[in-house]
Amino acid sequence: MMKRNKLMMLTLSMMLLIPLLTACGGEAKQNEQERVLRIGVLYGGGDEQYIRQEYTDIFEYMNGNISIEIVPAVDTSEYRYSDSAGPDPTEEMRKQLTGANPVDVVILDRDSFQQFVRDGQFKQLDALIQKDGFDTSDIIPSVMDTIKMMGDGNIYGLTPTFTSNALYYNKTLFKEAGVELPTDNMTWDEAFELARRVANGEGKDRTYGFSFNQYRGGNAFYSVANYAAPLQLRKYDDKAEKMTINTPQWEKLYDTIAKLSQDNIMPGRKDEDNGGSYGEGRYSPLDNDLFLSGKAAMILSYYSYTSDLFDANKNAGKIKNFQMPEWDVVTIPHHPEAPGISSGMRFDSIMAINTQAQNPDDAWKFVQFINGEDWAKIRSRSTYELVTRKSFIKPKEGMNYNIQSFYAMKPAPSNPVEDKLNREYRNLWIIDNSVYELFEKRIEGKLTTADMLKQWETKGNQLLPMIKKNPNGSIYDDEAVQKAVYGY
Known part of the structure; x- marks a missing residue:
């Protein structure tokens, strides 16, 4: 009798305990779900x-x-x-x-x-x-x-x-010109010298030695920013109150790019006539691609461009008069003052x-x-x-290229002062726009690089107070801003 009572008590206890354990387990599960x-x-x-x-x-x-x-x-x-x-x-x-x-x-x-x-x-x-x-x-x-x-x-x-980006080069064009192929760890001067030697032809038959990207119709001025980034130079002071662009270092950088454009080593001249289409009246993805169309022996581009090259090779037979170039990549060139540093x-x-x-x-x-x-x-x-x-x-399936070139360099360090100014005064982009036409005149030989920088300094010093007065609003239509940018 006593044993049966104990058994009943144990059974009753278990019956009471099971709902409690179930409730606790359910609550834990619910907590996990939440x-x-x-x-x-x-x-x-x-x-x-x-x-x-x-x-x-x-x-x-x-x-x-x-x-x-x-x-x-x-x-x-x-x-x-x-x-x-x-x-x-x-x-x-x-x-x-x-x-x-x-x-x-x-x-x-x-x-x-x-x-x-x-x-x-x-x-x-x-x-x-x-x-x-x-x-x-x-x-x-x-x-x-x-x-x-x-x-x-x-x-x-x-x-x-x-x-990351790297320097893509057309082996076919280099071999035809009898010029040695680019290599990893070149300086910018070495890369530009190769570009001068491999460039050839006139008018529609012109082949550029180098381009900062693969697209036709780009303006060389905007290429200077990436070219200069590893050097950590500044265009205006720490308070965005005074221009600091008129220096020998900036003059050398802009003069280098201007001369390459002026000499038709890279795109940028207004009077260049390097048109042409593989499609003969039909749209072709090659129309605006300097590298695939054989109009540039070297370009800077990002890793994603390897997909464009893969697609072009796969569809080469569908494009009239097109022969896929033999190509490879090397590391982006660097400045001797900043070895191994890339802006890409x-x-x-x-x-x-x-x-x-x-x-x-x-x-x-x-x-x-x-x-x-x-x-x-x-x-x-x-x-x-x-x-x-x-x-x-790893390279894309079926392709073979120097993929290490995309990660062999170190990125250019960011400038915390510059970053802070760009956050506080989001109209600072107008400073770059103010020199666009001046740079065109430099390429056309109507201005020296020194004169261009002096005039830009004057324009920038006029614009900076206007930007600081209205840091984030729309000021580009303001008459005073228009006058400072365009002179009218």
């Missing part, structure tokens, strides 16, 4: 498809207990039909990082990332990397060195991809964890996964960007 990871991005609104397809869909699929919320600092759909430039995305992101409901992870470009690192807004990842044995040895040195440089030797973020490498997807993250564990889990080997293996098929893990950086 875990949210908030990811901040600079721009968004409306369709989040790109960010989700690029980074979060696969993570969400593999982690069914985590729900991703995309939080844009600036909703671009609000300003699509507005004359306003919109708010500063970096300042809006600051609110997302420090507000009442802060984001956990951010995906940022290099300039914004560096600013927040300086402000102490991101969690240092070194200890987490060591604790979890997260392997960074396969990440290309130029990327890791730059990440550490921005963190004073520490790691505050990781980037799974990067974009960009990081647009640096991922960092907010120091005020509400869900730091899942934030680190996300950063690890997107910067890990599994994701790199999948993403390495991209035709537009390169993954940062070098084990997965």
Whole structure:
């Protein structure tokens, strides 16, 4: 009897305990289902498809207990039909990082990332990397060195991809001209000397030696910015109150590009007549491509251009009178004053964890996964960007080229003062526009480079106070601005 009573009591206890355990288990499961990871991005609104397809869909699929919320600092759909430039995305992101409901992870470009690192807004990842044995040895040195440089030797973020350019060259044109092929680690002077030697022909038969991109009709003036970037020169002072463009260093840079254009070594002359079409009245994708049309022996272009070359080769038989050139790439040339530095490498997807993250564990889990080997293996098929893990950086299937040239150089360091000025005074782009016509006159031989810079200095000193007075509004239609830019 006593045994039966004990058994009944035990059974009753179990019956009472099971609902309790079920409730606890259900509550735990419910809590897991309600875990949210908030990811901040600079721009968004409306369709989040790109960010989700690029980074979060696969993570969400593999982690069914985590729900991703995309939080844009600036909703671009609000300003699509507005004359306003919109708010500063970096300042809006600051609110997302420090507000009442802060984001956990951010995906940022290099300039914004560096600013927040300086402000102490991101969690240092070194200890987490060591604790979890997260392997960074396969990440290309130029990327890791730059990440550490921005963190004073520490790691505050990781980037799974990067974009970079290299010097594409047409082997066929070099061999026909009897000129030696370009090599890695050339200086700009060496590259321009090769360009002069390989350029030939007149009018429609002219072949340029070099171009800063593959497109016809570009203006050489805008090429100077990338050419000069590794030298860290400034066009105006730290307060954007006085022009600093009229210097021997700037004169040498602009004079070099002007002479190359003037001598028809690179595109830029108004009177050049280098037309022609493979399609004989029909549109052809080669019409505006200097490299594939055989009109430029060397060009600078990004990794994504290899896809254009792949497509052209695959469809060569469909294009009348077209023969696919034999080509390869080498590293972008450098200045002797800045050896091994390129202006063409960009990081647009640096991922960092907010120091005020509400869900730091899942934030680190996300950063690890997107910067890990599994994701790199999948993403390495991209035709537009390169993954940062070098084990997965390979030429496109069926192609053979010097792919190391895309990551052998280090990116040019950004200038925090320049970045800050461009955020505060978003009309500073007008300064460059003010010299456009002056540079055309320089190429035409109507001005010396020294005179061009003097006149630009005068124009810029007139414009800077107007820009500071109205830093973000629309001022380009202002009569005073028009007079300063165009002289009428």
